[in-house]
Amino acid sequence: MTAPRRRAADMPWDAWGDAAHATALPDSVRDLLAQVLGAPLADAPRTAEEDLRLPPPALPDTARAALVDAVGPGHVVEEDAARLRHTGGKSTLDLLRRRAGDVAAAPDAVVLPGGHEEVAAVLAACARHRVAVVPFGGGTSVVGGVEPLRGPFAAVVALDLRRLDRLVSVDAVARTATLQAGLRTPQAEELLAAHGLTLGHQPQSYEYATIGGYAATRSAGQSSTGHGRFDGMVLALRVATPRGTLELGRAPGSAAGPDLRQLLLGSEGTLGVITEVTLRVRPLPAADRDEAWSFPDFAAGTAALRALAQSDARPTLVRLSDETETFVSAALSGREATPGCLAVVTHEGTAAHVEAVRELSARTLREAGGTELGTEPVARWRHGRYSGPYLRDALLDAGVLAETLETATTWSALPALRQAVTDALTGALGGAGGGPPVVLCHVSHVYPEGASLYFTVVAAAGADPLARWLAAKQAAGDAIAARGGTITHHHAVGTDHRPWMAAEVGPLGVEVLRAVKDVLDPVGVLNPGKLIPGDGA
């Protein structure tokens, strides 16, 4: 087993990412926003850490002793600083609550197991002592997935998997690698690069999100068009549950009944804790090529992406911004926007493959009405590909409500779904002492049958931004469900999307999930209140 050399520092409790990279909103953007939203911006100061009052830790002595038995005395942490940094994820709701000083949800302790057996021992101890367990990887959830809900229990611990940070094995012949769940992506890539390999999974949360978290939430990376979703890269899973260990996945293809890996993928810590993942890996690309394209409008752009997705020449990455996002992105970087819609395309692989696919795909895009813009817009996009959440923090600091949501559907249903979600957001967020919200949209994951739609919403905060966002989210979620889209393409369910799970899989599907949970977690201590409707939380 090989351990990586370094790990980035924890994220601030009240913001995204690396505090050194935090930015303020440029004055030009402030002015533009005030004008567009029809309301002056007013700084929204954050509560200082020393002014926070966390509830006293409520872990019973017997439970603490059992947890210490499981992981050793140094690895059950009850200090406020650690508890605060495990008080939920990074949604706008999470940040607004914590910035306002609401830290009532803090877990009673943070438990840091050192390996699979210790995770299993923690789960057994929590089931025995009736303590809720919230698995915590990168802490990047934007759907309430790591909110430390107690459910019907008197205490809750955050199960931080950071010590599971090893590359367990590499099979260079089969091109697979087994990684521990707590590895953050840059560490994982560093370990794989030593073998000339890469995972090729780059979601916006890349710098902090973990291998286990990707599996537990069915992550999709920016290169999903070429490399596939994370769930599609998973060959095998090792999962600790209060009832014992599941080892799932024996071959690259199998007809041996239902695929139980697919029950644990996306289970968000409610059915078990994923401790090791065996993944498809690939050689570091020998060649790559970037190109930007412009389309007259979003309809032409999506038609072009569809042609590409249904062709034999799919790029590694493709992403299309709508007219508003194209305009706003340019404005944010102080450039003049190209008219219409900007698309970013990249190809990776062997030199021969990149050349062959690039030629075919360029022909497809040109025939669909695209104009090639060269590489510079891609370089700009690459530079900022992980920085969206920093901008959100700056907007929140400036008293502006900003959040994202996403869905996916078929190509044929895409235009109406986009319109319905935009209308829902605009309807819910308009008129609170200002103009309508700004709703940006892009397509960033394409399949032969359809694509994702990713919305960014910027709106006046109003007197109660939390309530405003909850109403907007409800309206958008209802619009998605009514139009047959999925309630989430890659953000997962957590608490925030749980109200739509019955629409997503039907009441009988919910019963199935609950029955599986009853087998694996009969006491119900695993991440209560998440994903599966109807538990006590």
Next chain:
Amino acid sequence: MTAPRRRAADMPWDAWGDAAHATALPDSVRDLLAQVLGAPLADAPRTAEEDLRLPPPALPDTARAALVDAVGPGHVVEEDAARLRHTGGKSTLDLLRRRAGDVAAAPDAVVLPGGHEEVAAVLAACARHRVAVVPFGGGTSVVGGVEPLRGPFAAVVALDLRRLDRLVSVDAVARTATLQAGLRTPQAEELLAAHGLTLGHQPQSYEYATIGGYAATRSAGQSSTGHGRFDGMVLALRVATPRGTLELGRAPGSAAGPDLRQLLLGSEGTLGVITEVTLRVRPLPAADRDEAWSFPDFAAGTAALRALAQSDARPTLVRLSDETETFVSAALSGREATPGCLAVVTHEGTAAHVEAVRELSARTLREAGGTELGTEPVARWRHGRYSGPYLRDALLDAGVLAETLETATTWSALPALRQAVTDALTGALGGAGGGPPVVLCHVSHVYPEGASLYFTVVAAAGADPLARWLAAKQAAGDAIAARGGTITHHHAVGTDHRPWMAAEVGPLGVEVLRAVKDVLDPVGVLNPGKLIPGDGA
């Protein structure tokens, strides 16, 4: 909805396929086999249909009345001829039993629902009246999947889905099609071809197997290298269960929790009856190219296939025979065998794609030690691609034991697994009044991480061929489980692989499957004794 024009006749009760295509073993092959197996061949006559004695149908009057209510009076059939043709599938065990006159397993009736609601009504009636239900599509199972086991119930019906034979809808923009479960593949392809579309799924059972059966058993077709496994083509499923209907699959990609489609895919009629499947379809290929390649030996051939599977230039179909299969195939068609191992490769798609991929793949195969042989061996393979089961019938008629089995594993584990299975078969089947068996092997489904291994076994029948095969199957299955392969890559589980399911998914995995069954089929009437270890059957 569009109905297809014609449907092939039912298969004979005692053999594969179309009776008009049955062949006898050529004398030259008989002589060769007698010599190789070390025992003279002796014709094994089949029992005549008029000499069979089926048990009297045992359907209680109340149950019959409820079923007639569900599907109409003409669609509950209790005649011997229909019952006989639903007495199990087409494994060698099935055929040996029935040819010997053992038809004790005949179902008590054949029920023919006309649509989803009628299937649901049948399941409700069977649960209420405690009658086992065995879903029956093409009847092509070779693992006991359609054996009419009663479980703890007094009666069993075969639920024949042939009347669910409609193309429900086509989405030309998203390139998806919704097909009813009882459509055989040639009918489905005929309906899709009218829209310029194709499914591209061609297993050996192509002419008889059904859309629902493919989904229920996680079929893999001969073009799986390019088009993927059947489960990978499924966008959505409609499933009738005794507890109601499941509608699963809302988008081409989703992070809305566990993927419940993957619980119903491969469920083999034990959790519900799949009535409609929404599938990825593709345009009829504009171009194709066939080429055969020769490799000095199986190790060189598998290394070449691995290089291809891990490259950017994967063919539509690739298949590599080992030395013995290469030799025997040539001998069967009266040709001189090429030395070493024969591989068959095909490319399909647009003309530009075929040309680009063909060039890259030819380079890869040449660098791996391959010699191109032209198209003629591929034409020969295409001609006989669905005819293997007819040859098996001829061998059984000639008193020779013949059967196939398959598995899959990683490239790194492939050589040892192949050796272990070959040794197990040779050990179990050698020495019964003859020489060792002939064991052929090919690789026909490749993935970046590994491949399938498909074994064909021909052996002296001995005094009790049934017992001999059961012993060989046990030895081979144990070898597969011990080496970490999957117990089945595409034949499914049924009765025959059920003993290895606990090894495949672990005892906790079996508990999960059983809990799901208890939700969807609380009385346990759905295909008892199949797939999930531990029920009463």
